[in-house]
Amino acid sequence: MSDSLTSYKSLDDWFRIVTECRQSGLTDDQWCQINGINKNTFYSAIKRL
DSSP: OOOOSSOOHHHHHHHHHHHHTTTTTTTTHHHHHTTOHHHHHHHHHHHHO
């Protein structure tokens, strides 16, 4: 994943990202760290979903 994930994304984009994370077998924290996504941004997206 790239840094562009932390820029504006549609809810469809975030749904895909969250699904990928949750299916990875990693914790949210581990997955976000590996993919360069700010954990707070990730959880904000989950709240919007």
